[in-house]
Amino acid sequence: MQSIPHHLAQHIRNVLVLSFHKGVPRVEARKYISAYEEDESRNETLLEFAKLDFNRVQLLHRQELGELFAGKLPYARDRILELYFWACSTQSEPYYALLRLMVTKYLTMVSLSDDTYDAYATMEEINALTDAFERCNISAIDQLPYYMKDLYKTFLDLFEETSNIVCKEGSVPTFGEYLHNGATSSSYGVVAAVCFVGMGKFAGIKEYEWLKANPKIANAVKIIGRLLNDIVSHEDEQKRGDCASSVECCKKE
Secondary structure: OOOOOHHHHHHHHHHHHOOHHHOOHHHHHHHHHHHHHOOOOOOHHHHHHHHHHHHHHHHHHHHHHHHOOOOOOOOOOOOHHHHHHHHHHHOOOHHHHHHHHHHHHHHHHHHHHHHHHHHOOOHHHHHHHHHHHHHOOHHHHHHOOHHHHHHHHHHHHHHHHHHHHHHHHOOOOOOOOOOOHHHHHOOHHHHHHHHHHOOHHHOOHHHHHHHHOOOHHHHHHHHHHHHHHHHHHHHHHHHHOOOOOHHHHHHHO
16 A cells, blocks of 8 residues: 655644644645645745745744834733734734734733733722723823833823824724623734724724624624633633633533
């Protein structure tokens, strides 16, 4: 019986581990290039262009990553690389550089806030930070403890940056109101809204109004995202002493 060629066997193993439609397009492309390189019937010109394209876009992604800020909170997780890769998995094309940068920045701030609320701040400090967010004004920084000032200032700077970008594009950013706190804190709603920032003429007031209405498909994504996040991070969050997740609530019932 004739054996399967090595590159074909590797391709089959990859698919069995993670099906193609569930993978990150850029990662799947890289794996396919390696497999195609061993194919005796390969087109050398096509292969060379594929490598050049991948390396060119990867270099752009590395340059973008270098522009991103790092968290200044010693107790918080350093997730810049992870979150930027997440943004790249949604849109990797060079044209969407702004989208990737903004998504990463917002996800980073969500992560820093999550660590502050769930694992570090006291209830009194949480109330002060929440009140400051509601006021959304630099004057509110005086009521915060020292370690929260940088976090709050970075948020305000990011809001101002977003406002300047969307004003330049001619659209107004609106964030939908969500039915459940768990779905809202999943950050998927924020990501969806921020994605519009980098899409230029493809997103305007009409699209933001659609997102603000919290359509079923958007709400379903938030809920699924929250549940998947809770399942994956459940053990580590419990070790850190975080608040109860959906896993804990389900177990109790």
